[in-house]
Amino acid sequence: MPDVKLVNVTKTFAKGRIVAVDHIDLHVRNGEYLTLLGPSGCGKTTTLRMIAGLIEPDEGMIYIGDKLVTGLPPEDRDIGYVFQQYALFPHMDVWDNVTYGPTVKAWIEEKRDRIGREMLEMVKLYDRSDAVPRELSGGMMQRVALARALAAGARLLLLDEPLGALDAKIRFELRYELRKLVNDLGLTAVHVTHDQGEAMAISDRIALMKKGKILQVGTPQELYMKPKHVFVANFIGESNFLEGYVVETDDRGCIIELRGGLIAHAIDKTRRKGERVVLAIRPETLSIEKGHKKVLNGLPGYIERFRFEGTDVRYEVTLKNEDTIVIVRPALMGEWINEGESVTARFSPDKSYLFTYPTAGLRRELALE
Ligand SMILES: Nc1ncnc2c1ncn2[C@@H]1O[C@H](COP(=O)(O)OP(=O)(O)O)[C@@H](O)[C@H]1O
Numbered sequence: 001m002p003d004v005k006l007v008n009v010t011k012t013f014a015k016g017r018i019v020a021v022d023h024i025d026l027h028v029r030n031g032e033y034l035t036l037l038g039p040s041g042c043g044k045t046t047t048l049r050m051i052a053g054l055i056e057p058d059e060g061m062i063y064i065g066d067k068l069v070t071g072l073p074p075e076d077r078d079i080g081y082v083f084q085q086y087a088l089f090p091h092m093d094v095w096d097n098v099t100y101g102p103t104v105k106a107w108i109e110e111k112r113d114r115i116g117r118e119m120l121e122m123v124k125l126y127d128r129s130d131a132v133p134r135e136l137s138g139g140m141m142q143r144v145a146l147a148r149a150l151a152a153g154a155r156l157l158l159l160d161e162p163l164g165a166l167d168a169k170i171r172f173e174l175r176y177e178l179r180k181l182v183n184d185l186g187l188t189a190v191h192v193t194h195d196q197g198e199a200m201a202i203s204d205r206i207a208l209m210k211k212g213k214i215l216q217v218g219t220p221q222e223l224y225m226k227p228k229h230v231f232v233a234n235f236i237g238e239s240n241f242l243e244g245y246v247v248e249t250d251d252r253g254c255i256i257e258l259r260g261g262l263i264a265h266a267i268d269k270t271r272r273k274g275e276r277v278v279l280a281i282r283p284e285t286l287s288i289e290k291g292h293k294k295v296l297n298g299l300p301g302y303i304e305r306f307r308f309e310g311t312d313v314r315y316e317v318t319l320k321n322e323d324t325i326v327i328v329r330p331a332l333m334g335e336w337i338n339e340g341e342s343v344t345a346r347f348s349p350d351k352s353y354l355f356t357y358p359t360a361g362l363r364r365e366l367a368l369e
Pocket residue numbers: 013014018019020038039040041042043044045046047
């Protein structure tokens with residue numbers, strides 16, 4: 001199970017007009033399940049294809065284990081690759097698909113058959129060895145693709161939206177199977193997805209990308225609890241963003257004047273008086289009560305919209321300053337409040353984050369492309 005290092009890797013297309021990957025550094029540790037997460041077009045597939053050797057970087061170096069692989073063809077990199085579209089040979093049965101690698105490598109028959117059987121048992125499809133791809137469901141085909149990717153003995157597994165074409169329920173099941181398999185076999189995996197739920201559920205760590213750059217690398221919890229960037233706070237989970245200025249600082253934190261004179265307390269001690277900031281508050285950390293109450297970090301407003309969403313209820317609250325925030329509460333806790341009612345939305349200073357107001361503007365910084 002090798003580690004993978006990307007050092008200052010850049011890839012452009014269209015004679016340099018499209019910067020797909022922009023000077024990224026990344027270390028995927030030994031035995032780690034790492035996900036490249038980000039909106040469509042941010043450079044995830046390009047990064048994965050460079051690790052695989054399907055395309056070469058313009059600049060920078062890639063190491064697999066201790067070996068510098070930049071310039072080496074894919075077959076010399078010892079990797080397994082799984083695509084979103086089950087790239088199986090349509091005219092070959094499951095057995096021939098899975099043992100294709102060992103066959104090409106001219107392994108002795110006994111070894112080939114043992115590996116073929118092991119891999120198919122691992123993905124629970126040994127009894128379907130004779131089936132051809134079109135006789136299988138999407139989930140089964142993707143399991144075969146996985147077995148095939150691993151049959152040639154690769155210790156590094158690269159997966160590009162491997163669950164993207166599957167129905168929700170199968171996708172959820174396969175997430176956990178995939179994760180378990182990579183653990184059990186002691187592989188290193190790099191998984192590409194634009195689905196944050198998938199990334200959160202499956203990864204040891206996530207590298208969050210935007211426009212060819214990596215904004216933050218960390219465990220799912222770190223990205224959720226300690227986002228380093230407004231984009232991260234928005235892309236991982238959900239956040240309300242309120243703009244304001246720091247009007248007071250003391251040894252406990254600072255006081256922010258939001259638009260329309262609303263006041264908020266934050267525990268951030270790094271701010272200067274007069275600084276323009278964005279306060280980010282997660283919808284699930286806000287409480288809501290009827291009426292306008294004068295309480296710490298209580299924001300007065302009224303309910304613009306109420307939605308029952310199954311396990312949660314969702315309020316859109318228009319604040320006194322005309323900003324709108326979202327509040328999510330567990331459906332079975334407390335009474336529901338009707339649309340049109342005056343309320344106080346309250347948040348805890350230690351469950352909100354401050355960011356410096358982005359120079360490009362907030363909207364621009366949060367945009368997906
Ligand atoms: N072969 C190519 N030729 C030209 N542009 C490309 C090519 N491959 C990718 N791109 C562009 O590079 C950017 C990153 O693409 P990609 O890595 O596929 O993103 P993602 O996988 O995150 O959706 C996009 O703007 C895409 O249009």
